[in-house]
Structure formats: structure tokens, C-alpha cells
Amino acid sequence: MADSTLPSDGDDRSFGDRPLELTRTEKEEMVRETEARVLDHLDRLPDGPASNVDGAHERADELREPLPEESMPYDELLDTLFEDAIVHSITNSHPGYMAYTAGGGLFHAALADFIADATNRYVGTWFAAPALVAIETNVVEWFCEMMGYPDGSFGLLTSGGSMANLIATITARRERLSEDFLDGVIYTSDQSHHSVTKAAVLAGFPSENIRSIPTGDEFRIDVDALESAVEADRAAGKEPFLVVGNAGTTNTGAVDDLDALADLCERESLWLHADGAYGGFFALTETGKTQLAGLDRCDSITVDPHKGLFLPYGTGALLMRDGGALARAHAVEADYIPDWDPDSGTVDFSQLGPELSRDFRGLRVWLPLKLHGVDPFRAALAEKMELAERATDCLRDLEPVEIVAEPQLSTLAFRVEPSGVEGDALDELNERVLEEVNARGRVHLSGTTLDGRFAVRICVLSFRVHRENVADCLEDIEAAVSEVTK
Amino acid sequence: MADSTLPSDGDDRSFGDRPLELTRTEKEEMVRETEARVLDHLDRLPDGPASNVDGAHERADELREPLPEESMPYDELLDTLFEDAIVHSITNSHPGYMAYTAGGGLFHAALADFIADATNRYVGTWFAAPALVAIETNVVEWFCEMMGYPDGSFGLLTSGGSMANLIATITARRERLSEDFLDGVIYTSDQSHHSVTKAAVLAGFPSENIRSIPTGDEFRIDVDALESAVEADRAAGKEPFLVVGNAGTTNTGAVDDLDALADLCERESLWLHADGAYGGFFALTETGKTQLAGLDRCDSITVDPHKGLFLPYGTGALLMRDGGALARAHAVEADYIPDWDPDSGTVDFSQLGPELSRDFRGLRVWLPLKLHGVDPFRAALAEKMELAERATDCLRDLEPVEIVAEPQLSTLAFRVEPSGVEGDALDELNERVLEEVNARGRVHLSGTTLDGRFAVRICVLSFRVHRENVADCLEDIEAAVSEVTK
Numbered sequence: 001m002a003d004s005t006l007p008s009d010g011d012d013r014s015f016g017d018r019p020l021e022l023t024r025t026e027k028e029e030m031v032r033e034t035e036a037r038v039l040d041h042l043d044r045l046p047d048g049p050a051s052n053v054d055g056a057h058e059r060a061d062e063l064r065e066p067l068p069e070e071s072m073p074y075d076e077l078l079d080t081l082f083e084d085a086i087v088h089s090i091t092n093s094h095p096g097y098m099a100y101t102a103g104g105g106l107f108h109a110a111l112a113d114f115i116a117d118a119t120n121r122y123v124g125t126w127f128a129a130p131a132l133v134a135i136e137t138n139v140v141e142w143f144c145e146m147m148g149y150p151d152g153s154f155g156l157l158t159s160g161g162s163m164a165n166l167i168a169t170i171t172a173r174r175e176r177l178s179e180d181f182l183d184g185v186i187y188t189s190d191q192s193h194h195s196v197t198k199a200a201v202l203a204g205f206p207s208e209n210i211r212s213i214p215t216g217d218e219f220r221i222d223v224d225a226l227e228s229a230v231e232a233d234r235a236a237g238k239e240p241f242l243v244v245g246n247a248g249t250t251n252t253g254a255v256d257d258l259d260a261l262a263d264l265c266e267r268e269s270l271w272l273h274a275d276g277a278y279g280g281f282f283a284l285t286e287t288g289k290t291q292l293a294g295l296d297r298c299d300s301i302t303v304d305p306h307k308g309l310f311l312p313y314g315t316g317a318l319l320m321r322d323g324g325a326l327a328r329a330h331a332v333e334a335d336y337i338p339d340w341d342p343d344s345g346t347v348d349f350s351q352l353g354p355e356l357s358r359d360f361r362g363l364r365v366w367l368p369l370k371l372h373g374v375d376p377f378r379a380a381l382a383e384k385m386e387l388a389e390r391a392t393d394c395l396r397d398l399e400p401v402e403i404v405a406e407p408q409l410s411t412l413a414f415r416v417e418p419s420g421v422e423g424d425a426l427d428e429l430n431e432r433v434l435e436e437v438n439a440r441g442r443v444h445l446s447g448t449t450l451d452g453r454f455a456v457r458i459c460v461l462s463f464r465v466h467r468e469n470v471a472d473c474l475e476d477i478e479a480a481v482s483e484v485t486k
Numbered sequence: 487m488a489d490s491t492l493p494s495d496g497d498d499r500s501f502g503d504r505p506l507e508l509t510r511t512e513k514e515e516m517v518r519e520t521e522a523r524v525l526d527h528l529d530r531l532p533d534g535p536a537s538n539v540d541g542a543h544e545r546a547d548e549l550r551e552p553l554p555e556e557s558m559p560y561d562e563l564l565d566t567l568f569e570d571a572i573v574h575s576i577t578n579s580h581p582g583y584m585a586y587t588a589g590g591g592l593f594h595a596a597l598a599d600f601i602a603d604a605t606n607r608y609v610g611t612w613f614a615a616p617a618l619v620a621i622e623t624n625v626v627e628w629f630c631e632m633m634g635y636p637d638g639s640f641g642l643l644t645s646g647g648s649m650a651n652l653i654a655t656i657t658a659r660r661e662r663l664s665e666d667f668l669d670g671v672i673y674t675s676d677q678s679h680h681s682v683t684k685a686a687v688l689a690g691f692p693s694e695n696i697r698s699i700p701t702g703d704e705f706r707i708d709v710d711a712l713e714s715a716v717e718a719d720r721a722a723g724k725e726p727f728l729v730v731g732n733a734g735t736t737n738t739g740a741v742d743d744l745d746a747l748a749d750l751c752e753r754e755s756l757w758l759h760a761d762g763a764y765g766g767f768f769a770l771t772e773t774g775k776t777q778l779a780g781l782d783r784c785d786s787i788t789v790d791p792h793k794g795l796f797l798p799y800g801t802g803a804l805l806m807r808d809g810g811a812l813a814r815a816h817a818v819e820a821d822y823i824p825d826w827d828p829d830s831g832t833v834d835f836s837q838l839g840p841e842l843s844r845d846f847r848g849l850r851v852w853l854p855l856k857l858h859g860v861d862p863f864r865a866a867l868a869e870k871m872e873l874a875e876r877a878t879d880c881l882r883d884l885e886p887v888e889i890v891a892e893p894q895l896s897t898l899a900f901r902v903e904p905s906g907v908e909g910d911a912l913d914e915l916n917e918r919v920l921e922e923v924n925a926r927g928r929v930h931l932s933g934t935t936l937d938g939r940f941a942v943r944i945c946v947l948s949f950r951v952h953r954e955n956v957a958d959c960l961e962d963i964e965a966a967v968s969e970v971t972k
Contacts, residue, residue: 006876006953006960019862020796020854020949022593024525034597035517038604039510053616057832060616067628071859081849086605089615093606105606107508111520113599117850118524119572120579120591120798129575130539130546142553159645160843162836170688179692180668195842198818202656202840204690206665306843310506312606314845332684346543350648354688356681357646357792359800359845363567364603368506373557376505390492463506467492474492 136362154323248279258294281308622848640809647763734765744780767794
């Protein structure tokens with residue numbers, strides 16, 4: 001067969017250039033430039049501000065542009081990124097970052113993704129890359145082990161906790177309800193992450209079937225109130241089927257009484273999902289294990305390696321006590337994909353969740369855990385818990401600070417409550433405390449609403465946050481309190 | 487306030503070590519080693535096999551291990567990866583890879599993820615990193631422009647096409663149906679990707695409400711049959727609401743008559759979603775634009791930058807003609823997240839989809855498009871279409887090959903049909919053709935089932951696949967055909 005009809009290099013000049021295929025020299029040069037910028041950026045991190053969003057809106061507007069028809073030199077793109085775009089943001093990777101819930105971003109993961117992207121194998125099906133799928137399988141099994149799950153448990157990696165909560169909700173729906181599921185009722189607490197409600201709505205449940213159960217003094221779900229709600233719903237002809245417990249809330253790190261929830265769910269035949277996006281990995285520590293007692297009895301658990309294992313954003317996980325549930329809930333066959341037998345000892349992650357093609361997330365977890373072993377992670381998590389505990393002790397001694405939420409894991413919340421200041425004025429005062437602390441730029445905190453009133457949170461989680469950063473934080477809080485109450 | 491209760495470096499030795507915080511020297515050394523392995527791997531790619539899974543199952547088994555308690559040197563981990571795990575797989579990044587639907591994996595994306603991971607900013611909300619969110623916003627707007635979408639369109643980046651199809655299905659459900667949606671009916675063709683059915687099931691639709699409409703000669707949906715099905719469903723009291731058209735099927739690259747579908751959907755007030763995971767970006771080319779006529783009339787489009795823009799796995803996108811639909815379908819408020827006004831000119835991606843925390847996907851698209859401009863992408867896509875066209879011409883001349891699917895974009899399917907061979911024997915013969923071709927190791931193809939019979943596919947898509955690789959492919963097919971028909 002002649003291939004004379006194929007375009008050749010000679011007679012088809014438009015295909016002669018191959019600019020997307022960088023030469024080795026080009027690649028080396030780009031790595032060199034990128035590495036220098038990244039490492040300089042990381043070196044400067046501790047001395048730079050924990051947040052730098054002044055003028056960021058304007059810079060963002062300047063960056064909006066139509067589809068580029070022209071090429072631009074790589075170093076100019078790096079200028080844009082490192083001198084302009086990246087630095088004008090909230091510095092989630094900063095050692096003073098104790099806002100929201102951030103792991104910091106281990107450098108190892110950057111190397112792992114560099115490898116995964118450049119080599120670009122496909123890990124959604126076992127047959128395409130068995131050894132790489134085995135690496136990701138290991139990671140999932142390690143997570144199950146960390147949670148105290150038994151043999152037969154399994155799970156999958158996701159982009160983050162919200163996606164894990166969505167997949168958990170859909171899986172519970174498919175396992176426990178018929179296709180006519182609109183009477184199904186889901187129970188969360190008033191402290192649950194909004195992704196739980198969002199997941200329920202996206203999974204198809206009417207919003208009126210999502211119950212927000214009140215919490216008690218320590219922001220833990222009121223199990224008696226939950227039980228009453230379940231009874232009332234059953235009496236009304238509804239189908240209670242899913243309870244979402246908190247293994248560390250975003251607001252205050254509160255851990256629901258998971259054993260009591262597991263008892264109730266066993267009695268009532270309800271699926272118990274634990275949202276451990278923030279808190280799950282504290283199960284690696286002795287104190288955390290005590291706080292999280294009952295976690296291993298939950299039917300499913302969301303954990304976020306990009307929180308509790310300090311990875312950069314982009315890696316969550318959903319774990320299932322009965323690993324087979326995911327395959328049952330998601331399996332669909334297709335002509336162009338070889339059949340998969342769930343009992344074969346192989347794993348087709350694409351048949352365990354909604355994603356087919358996606359990034360190789362396992363490597364970014366595997367690499368740091370293999371390089372260091374699990375001990376440094378365990379020690380770092382214990383350090384964060386202890387720092388939160390001691391920071392609380394210090395704040396307790398500071399007038400007129402009230403601790404609104406004691407740390408159950410590594411998050412606490414407080415409020416400045418000078419006598420005579422109440423209502424909206426109290427909110428404004430505490431918002432000013434937060435602003436004053438953040439304006440100093442050494443640390444970055446965030447606020448939330450607790451019992452209807454604004455409170456300031458400290459979440460000690462990033463692997464970069466140590467004793468000296470918490471000391472800075474306390475110093476800046478003291479100064480801010482003094483400023484707003486003078 | 488004394489911070490004497492805080493652990494100090496001196497009195498709390500367990501927190502003295504900080505192994506997770508690599509020194510600059512450690513980081514430099516790790517980058518150096520990683521770079522060398524990756525670049526050597528890429529250099530060897532063209533001369534290595536397009537697939538190398540012999541013994542891969544055993545290697546995978548050897549890699550399964552319990553949670554690592556010990557540390558391991560980085561170079562040994564790289565040995566495991568580069569000498570064992572990565573190379574024993576199907577080489578999706580190989581210039582001879584024309585199986586399934588793979589973009590190859592631009593090296594640029596590895597640098598982008600390296601930057602994104604190491605700097606670890608949060609791009610789910612505008613206020614956290616305005617300029618980085620602007621970069622991702624640009625990317626989404628560029629995609630809308632590429633599809634011919636008008637002002638007011640918008641979208642979001644996903645992990646891949648399956649997730650985009652799921653979000654599209656949920657959004658259409660929320661836009662077009664009430665919370666009592668179980669009578670809603672979804673129409674796909676018998677050539678649609680299985681993720682469409684999976685998305686419908688996960689989004690809560692009873693499986694009996696998912697219609698697989700037959701396709702005609704060129705594997706395009708039979709629009710008359712679709713219209714009849716819609717009428718029949720309405721007559722039966724069902725609620726037709728969503729049609730999923732194909733803008734390039736996975737099987738053969740078939741493009742449904744999107745204009746006819748748009749006409750029908752307008753008349754019947756149905757949401758029209760186009761699955762352009764494989765085909766969408768061919769709209770960048772003149773020929774592709776003609777093939778995809780009507781794409782800009784679809785209510786939503788799935789595209790996969792990790793296919794048509796040659797990125798490594800992990801980047802899909804969902805585009806909406808009415809950009810506001812995503813916010814309406816997904817917005818949920820939370821105490822700890824500042825409110826977002828969709829009309830503010832800012833973008834909170836976390837309020838447009840199911841994900842809150844996730845990776846910064848925009849950078850891996852932005853970097854190569856800014857570096858090269860869009861032209862090399864346009865030229866590469868035109869090259870792929872032309873190569874598929876000419877390969878088909880060559881195969882047509884090869885006895886006893888029958889072209890089962892002419893390339894509408896850059897995918898074709900063929901079958902070897904010696905006279906007298908029919909039924910299962912014909913399937914076996916063509917499976918042997920596929921095995922023989924792949925066994926030679928220069929190219930990698932995949933098979934599928936068309937009209938109930940096995941067929942061999944060629945999908946010319948990776949940026950690394952050029953004239954010489956297609957010539958290799960044709961040579962190996964000729965040899966395989968000669969072998970199995972002798």
C-alpha cells in the first residue's frame with residue numbers, strides 16, 4: 001500500500017513546524033526558569049505578607065484579554081505570574097495562614113504532578129497502567145487503614161471534599177433508596193459544611209428534605225433532636241436514609257459524637273457519612289483518635305489530603321466501609337471499554353465514581369508518604385493540635401476575650417466581648433479585630449458566625465505553621481484587641 | 487500576654503524536626519533528579535513501545551504494600567516510577583498512540599502544575615486570588631469564543647468530560663424541571679459516550695427515562711426518530727427536557743446534525759447539550775467549523791482540553807450559552823464564605839459547580855496558549871483531520887479492508903472483511919488484526935463495536951502524532967491484514 005497520499009514533510013509545509021513539541025533544550029531552559037521563580041517565591045514566603053490583595057482587583061481586570069493570537073516569551077509569562085498574579089492574593093501557603101482550612105501545599109506534590117503530567121499515563125482503568133493504578137490503590141488503602149476501617153473497605157480520590165460529599169450522597173441514595181427517591185430525607189447539623197446541602201440538592205433531593213439539626217454547647221449535633229426528627233419524618237411517611245456527621249466542622253473543628261450517631265444509624269438503618277474533610281486525618285494521632293471515636297463505624301468518610309496531609313489544593317478522598325458500594329452505584333458498561341470484574345483483584349477507578357479521564361492524583365500522596373514515612377505527618381498533626389490547645393490557653397488569659405469554641409482538633413474560635421458592647425456593635429468590633437490582625441500581614445485569620453454572632457477563627461493546620469507563627473498570631477491579636485477596645 | 491505555654495524549640499524536642507519542609511538545597515536536588523528522569527523518558531518515548539504491559543500485573547502486585555512507616559530515598563522512588571511503574575503501561579503519550587481519545591500531554595502543563603502546586607493559591611473564590619481567577623476566567627471565555635458562543639456565555643473547568651457531562655445534566659435538570667423531576671426524560675443516541683447515561687443516573691433519573699435513539703448510516707442520531715420519541719413520551723405524560731447531541735463521538739468521531747437538533751429543541755423547548763469532549767476544539771479549524779455547524783446553538787457544550795488541546799489528563803470544561811445557569815443551579819450560601827454577587831464582574835467558580843477546593847486548572851491551559859498563541863493549536867488540529875482523511879484513502883485501497891466509519895473529524899473505523907468470513911469469526915479476525923498491530927509496538931490502536939460487530943479504530947489526536955506515525959500505522963495494518971488473511 002502506497003502512502004503517497006499522506007502529507008510529507010516536503011509537500012505540506014504548513015505541517016512542517018512543530019512548536020508544541022519543545023526541544024530538550026527548550027524544556028531544560030523552561031524548567032530552569034520555573035524552578036528559580038518557584039524556589040525564590042518559597043524562600044521569600046515567610047517574610048512576605050500573609051495576604052496581599054491591595055490593587056489585586058485592578059490587576060485582575062488588566063489580565064482579562066481575548067484569545068491570544070500572538071506568542072509571548074516564557075519569561076514574560078513568568079513575570080506576570082510571579083510579580084503580579086500569584087503574589088497579589090491571600091497567601092494560603094504562608095506560615096502565618098490560619099484562616100479557613102488549608103494544608104499549606106507540600107512541595108513534593110509539585111514534583112509528583114510534574115511527573116504525572118509529563119509522562120501522562122491513564123489511571124482510570126487498571127489495564128492501561130497497572131502499576132500506577134496500584135500506587136493509587138495503595139494510597140486509598142492507606143487512608144482506610146488510617147481511619148481504622150476493616151478489610152473490604154475502599155474508596156477513591158477526588159478533587160476535594162465537596163466532590164467526595166457529592167459522591168457519598170449519590171452512593172448512599174443508590175444503595176438505600178429506590179429510583180423513586182424523592183421522599184428520602186438527609187440529616188445534617190447546623191454546623192455542617194455547605195457542600196453537604198449542596199450535594200443533597202445536586203443529587204436530586206428536594207431542599208425541604210434536608211434537615212439541619214441543632215447542635216449543643218460544643219457545636220456537636222444534638223443526637224436526641226436528630227432521633228426525634230427521624231421519628232417525625234417516618235411518621236409523616238418520609239424515608240430517612242442518610243445522616244451526615246461532622247468529623248471536624250469547618251467552623252470550629254467540632255466533632256459530632258460519632259459513636260452515638262453510629263448507634264442511632266444502626267438502630268434506624270440509616271447510612272452514616274462522616275465529613276472529615278478537615279478532621280479525618282487527625283485519626284493518625286492518639287488524641288485525634290480519641291476525639292474521633294466511632295469514625296470507623298461510619299459507612300463512608302470524606303477526607304481531604306489537601307488539608308490534613310498538607311498537600312496543595314486538588315486532592316480529596318471518599319472512603320467506604322463497604323468498598324463494593326461505589327462499584328454498585330457507578331458501574332456502567334460501554335462498547336469501547338473492556339469489561340471489569342470487581343472481584344478480579346484489579347481496580348478500575350473509573351467504575352467507582354463519576355470521572356473517567358482525570359489527573360493521576362495518587363502520585364502526589366504516595367510520593368511524600370513514601371519519602372518520609374507516615375511519622376512526620378503524625379507528628380505534624382499532633383503539633384497542630386497542641387498549638388491550638390496552648391493558643392486557647394493564652395487567649396483565655398487575655399481580657400476581654402471569650403473562647404467561643406474550644407479546640408476539639410486544631411481549630412478554635414473566640415470573640416472579644418467588652419462589657420456593655422452587644423448586638424451589631426459587638427459584631428462590628430470583632431470584625432475590626434479580624435481586620436486589624438490581618439492588616440499586620442504576619443498572619444491571616446478568618447471569621448464566621450457562631451450562635452448568630454461574628455467570631456474570629458484560628459485554624460492551625462498548615463505544615464508551615466509552627467510555634468513562632470502562633471506566637472506572632474497571639475501578639476497581633478493582643479495588639480488588635482488593645483486597639484479596638486481602647 | 488505571655489506565650490510561655492506555647493511549646494518552644496527547646497523544651498519540646500518532638501517538634502524540633504521539620505522534615506516536611508524541604509530546604510532549598512533539597513528542593514533543588516529533587517528538581518534536578520526529577521527533571522533528568524522526565525526529560526530522558528520523553529527523549530526515549532518515540533523509540534520505545536507504544537504499549538508495554540507484559541508483566542505489568544505482577545509489578546503492580548509487588549507495589550501493593552501497607553502504610554509506609556519508614557522513609558525511602560528519593561532516587562529509589564524515582565527508580566520505582568521510571569524503571570518500573572510508568573514504563574509498564576499503555577503509552578498514551580507515545581507518538582504512535584491512536585487508541586481511544588488522547589491528546590498526548592503538553593509538557594507546558596507539567597510546568598504549570600508545578601507552579602500551581604508549589605505556590606498553592608486558592609482559585610475557587612475571586613477574593614482569594616483575583617488575578618489567578620482572572621486567568622482561569624480568560625481560559626473559559628476563550629473556550630466560549632472558540633465554540634462561537636455569544637456574550638453572556640460562560641462555564642467552568644472540570645477534571646474531564648465525564649464530570650462536565652454530569653454537571654450539564656444536573657444544571658439542565660435544575661433549569662428546566664421542578665424538584666419533582668422523576669418524569670423527566672433524557673435523549674441520547676446509541677453512539678453517545680457512556681458518561682451521558684451515567685450522568686443521567688447519578689443526577690437522579692430513573693434508568694427507564696434515558697432514551698437511546700438509533701443513529702443512521704454515518705452514526706449520526708436519527709432526528710426523526712428522536713422527534714417521534716419526544717412526541718410519544720409527551721403523550722405518555724412524561725417530561726422530555728434534555729437532548730444530548732454528539733459533537734464527535736468516542737466511537738467514530740461522528741457529529742450529529744446539531745442544527746437539526748437545535749431546531750427540534752427550540753420547537754420542543756428542550757435543553758440541548760453537546761458532548762464535544764473529543765470533537766469540540768476542532769471548531770478552531772475551518773473544516774471542523776463546517777462539520778460542527780450548529781454547535782454555537784447548543785445550550786451547553788462539554789469540551790476536553792486534555793483531548794483537543796493536547797493537555798495531559800485532568801482538564802475538561804463545561805460551557806453554557808447562558809452563563810447564569812451555572813450560578814442558579816449551584817449557588818448555596820455559607821456563614822464562613824463572603825457573599826458573591828454574580829453581577830459584580832468577579833467570578834466565584836466554587837458557586838458555579840459542585841467543587842469548592844480543587845486544583846488551579848486554568849494555568850495549564852493559559853500557559854501554552856499564551857506562549858504559542860492559538861495558531862499552532864489550530865494548525866495541529868487541521869493536521870490531525872487531514873491525516874485521518876488521507877489514512878482512510880490509503881486503507882480504502884487495501885484489500886479486504888472496509889471503511890466502517892469515514893472520518894468526520896479525525897477518527898475512523900475499519901474492518902477486515904475477507905469474503906466468506908462472517909459472524910463471530912469476523913470479530914475474531916479483526917480482533918487479531920488489532921492485536922497484531924499493537925504487538926508490533928510502534929502504534930497503539932483500540933477497537934469498538936459498530937453495528938454489532940467488532941471494528942478497529944484510528945483516532946489521530948495527540949499533538950505528537952504526525953505523518954510518519956500514521957505511515958507506520960498503515961504499514962503495520964497492512965502487515966497485520968496480510969498475516970491474518972494468509
